[in-house]
Amino acid sequence: MAGDAPPEDRPRQIQGKVLVLTVCAAGIGGTFQYGYNLTIINAPTSFIQAFINETWLERTGLPLEGSRITLMWSFVVSAFPLGGLAGALLAGPMAIKLGRKKSLLLNNIFVILAALLVGFSRIARSFEMIMLSRFFAGINAGVGMNIQPMYLGESAPKEFRGAVTLTSASFTALGLVLGQVVGLREILGAEENWPLLLASNAVPGLIQLLLLPWAPESPRYLLIDRGDKESCICALQKLRGSSDLSSEMKEMLAEQAAVQGETAKGPWELFGNPAVRWQLITILVLSSAMQLCGNDSMYSYASYVFQEAGIPYDNIQYYIIGTGSCELITAMTCNLIIDHAGRRMLMIGGYSLMAVWAVVFMVALSLQDRFSWMPYLSMACIFAYILSFGIGPAGVTGMLPTEIFDQMTRPAGYVICGSLLWTNLFLMGMVFPFIVEGLGHFCYLPFFTVCVCTALYVSFFLPETRGKSLLEISAEFNKRNFKIQSCENSWTNLEDTKSTML
Numbered sequence: 001m002a003g004d005a006p007p008e009d010r011p012r013q014i015q016g017k018v019l020v021l022t023v024c025a026a027g028i029g030g031t032f033q034y035g036y037n038l039t040i041i042n043a044p045t046s047f048i049q050a051f052i053n054e055t056w057l058e059r060t061g062l063p064l065e066g067s068r069i070t071l072m073w074s075f076v077v078s079a080f081p082l083g084g085l086a087g088a089l090l091a092g093p094m095a096i097k098l099g100r101k102k103s104l105l106l107n108n109i110f111v112i113l114a115a116l117l118v119g120f121s122r123i124a125r126s127f128e129m130i131m132l133s134r135f136f137a138g139i140n141a142g143v144g145m146n147i148q149p150m151y152l153g154e155s156a157p158k159e160f161r162g163a164v165t166l167t168s169a170s171f172t173a174l175g176l177v178l179g180q181v182v183g184l185r186e187i188l189g190a191e192e193n194w195p196l197l198l199a200s201n202a203v204p205g206l207i208q209l210l211l212l213p214w215a216p217e218s219p220r221y222l223l224i225d226r227g228d229k230e231s232c233i234c235a236l237q238k239l240r241g242s243s244d245l246s247s248e249m250k251e252m253l254a255e256q257a258a259v260q261g262e263t264a265k266g267p268w269e270l271f272g273n274p275a276v277r278w279q280l281i282t283i284l285v286l287s288s289a290m291q292l293c294g295n296d297s298m299y300s301y302a303s304y305v306f307q308e309a310g311i312p313y314d315n316i317q318y319y320i321i322g323t324g325s326c327e328l329i330t331a332m333t334c335n336l337i338i339d340h341a342g343r344r345m346l347m348i349g350g351y352s353l354m355a356v357w358a359v360v361f362m363v364a365l366s367l368q369d370r371f372s373w374m375p376y377l378s379m380a381c382i383f384a385y386i387l388s389f390g391i392g393p394a395g396v397t398g399m400l401p402t403e404i405f406d407q408m409t410r411p412a413g414y415v416i417c418g419s420l421l422w423t424n425l426f427l428m429g430m431v432f433p434f435i436v437e438g439l440g441h442f443c444y445l446p447f448f449t450v451c452v453c454t455a456l457y458v459s460f461f462l463p464e465t466r467g468k469s470l471l472e473i474s475a476e477f478n479k480r481n482f483k484i485q486s487c488e489n490s491w492t493n494l495e496d497t498k499s500t501m502l
Contacts, residue, residue: 018238022155022215023164027171029108029208030148031398034141035175037080037201039324041134043183043317044194049073051194052127072127079134080141081426087142088418092411094143096225096264100151100218103143108205110140115202122195130198137201142422145172145398146414153402154218155239157248158469162338165402169395170335173328175204180321189317224256224407225264251469258471259408267412267419278480279404279413282462286347287417289454290397291424293354294447295389297432298382299323305378326383330390342466343400344458346392351455353388357381358448365441393454403465403473 052072056064064072087110094103118133149168156164183189188197216235223232232252236245265273270280302323306316338346361381368374401413436443463476 018215018241019156019160019164021211022239023152023167025208025211025215026104026148026151027167028204029104029111029212030144030171031141031168032171032175032204033111033137033201034084034145035172035177036179036204037134037137037141037175039176039179040183040197040200041077041080042180043185043189044191044197045073047191047194048076048127048130051122055125055127058125076127076131076134077429078426079131080138081422081429083135083138083140084142084145084422084425085138085419086135087139087144088146088415088422089142090139091143091146091418092267092415095147095150095221095411095414099221099226100147100154101212101215102217103147104151105209105212107140107143107147108209110136110143111205112202114140115199115205119195119199133198138422140201140205142418145421146418149398149402150410150414151218153399154220155216155235157240158251159467160339161403162343162399162466163335165399166331166335166338166395168398169390170328170331173324173331173390173394176324177321177328180317180324184317184321220252220255220407223252224259251471255407255471258474259406262408265409265412267415270409270412270416273409275478275481276405276409276413278461278477279409280416282404283401283413283417284420285454285457286393286397286400287420288424289351289450290393290421291428292447292450293351293389293393293454294358294444294450295354295386295394296425296428297447298385302382305375305382323382323386326386327390327394330387331395334391334395338396339466342464343392343396343403344462344464347396347458347462348392348455350388350390350392350394351451351458353391354385354393355448355451355455357385357388358444358451361385362442362444362448400465403470404477406470406474 049069049072053064053069056062091103094106098106114133114136117129117136121127121129121133145168148171149165152167153161153165181187182200183197188194188200216238217231219232219235219239222228222235233245233249236248240248270276273280299320302320303316306319307313311319334346361378364374364377364381368378398417401410401417405413432443435446439445461480463473465473465476468476
């Protein structure tokens with residue numbers, strides 16, 4: 001047939017189809033769930049608060065005071081990041097014992113359970129079921145955010161590793177936008193639909209259960225963790241669509257030899273291991289900056305700024321969808337350029353631009369009562385800040401543990417990375433209102449400081465990983481890790497020599 005591809009192009013087509021299937025299947029039930037569950041809770045806020053008050057009145061005969069309703073609502077909101085933290089801690093052991101693919105499949109148990117709990121909460125007249133549902137949804141998101149980039153980074157060819165792994169950020173942004181869209185009053189945002197809205201997170205989980213079984217397991221996990229060379233070759237053939245796997249197998253066998261006799265490390269073991277000292281420092285700095293840079297707080301500030309700009313209250317929900325769309329656009333753009341621009345440039349550029357927009361935003365907030373056009377500048381800063389975050393920090397941070405840790409320390413690295421992300425998300429949710437109250441229009445000064453310091457750290461201490469094998473990246477970090485150790489040994493020897501002479 002005229003439309004048939006030449007025989008030499010068929011392996012490439014097979015590779016493309018299986019790789020796309022793997023990316024989509026992992027993403028829809030992985031980082032997509034984080035973004036989706038983060039935003040679907042916003043639309044029904046007042047409805048759930050009213051339900052909590054009604055339920056309390058039925059049980060006790062007394063209505064809740066305003067402060068107690070706020071407290072109950074804070075429990076509902078905080079259950080998600082607490083579940084995320086539990087999921088991040090579970091992700092490492094799951095990835096080691098079950099494998100990357102099976103862990104993602106079993107992870108859907110949590111989100112289906114969450115959907116059932118919240119779906120029947122109104123019938124059962126139980127707001128506690130909503131809290132428990134959000135906790136289970138958080139576990140699902142915490143596991144998915146750690147294992148998805150690990151799975152994709154280990155499955156992708158070296159030349160496409162950045163773009164493939166960075167799809168995790170694209171699915172997060174897609175989840176944010178779709179959560180905002182589904183929460184519109186015209187769709188599921190009406191009062192009578194809030195249980196259905198919160199239970200809709202089961203749909204992505206069911207899609208993953210249908211698609212992911214057709215994707216192969218991570219070849220690196222099969223070879224290095226399980227020692228199953230035959231299954232590894234089979235998985236590679238599915239992903240690459242070619243029988244010529246000698247180059248990639250040689251690289252993986254070298255990586256296997258480098259960790260021969262070692263077992264997968266726990267998170268606590270990394271802190272005393274000099275061979276991963278700078279990898280660990282890098283993850284601690286960048287994972288903390290991910291939440292402490294103020295991007296999520298921009299979403300919180302958006303409604304206030306749009307109101308000050310004169311946007312009608314009923315239309316604000318559509319403008320907020322625009323903020324999520326900005327992150328989606330930049331995440332997808334970053335996918336296209338990361339393997340050309342490199343990780344360092346995107347990170348430095350993203351944090352530097354965020355620092356600039358933080359200053360402009362604070363100036364605009366302080367002068368918005370004096371100039372009629374200042375609220376519009378504030379609006380522009382919100383979009384610019386989110387766009388800058390999406391350029392690099394949003395995606396590169398999540399993929400770095402795949403590249404800078406070896407097979408035995410990677411799951412533990414992701415546990416630390418995920419734990420910091422969820423802990424800081426919880427803390428920022430608690431602390432940000434007090435920052436606004438204390439600093440007023442200069443509330444972004446701490447975030448400005450974080451952005452500047454992070455950009456400087458990346459400039460001086462993070463090596464470029466683009467186009468390098470995982471062994472080459474480990475060698476780059478070893479130069480710094482063992483240089484420090486060598487200096488410490490030299491200093492100890494010098495002290496011993498002095499003592500002997502005395």
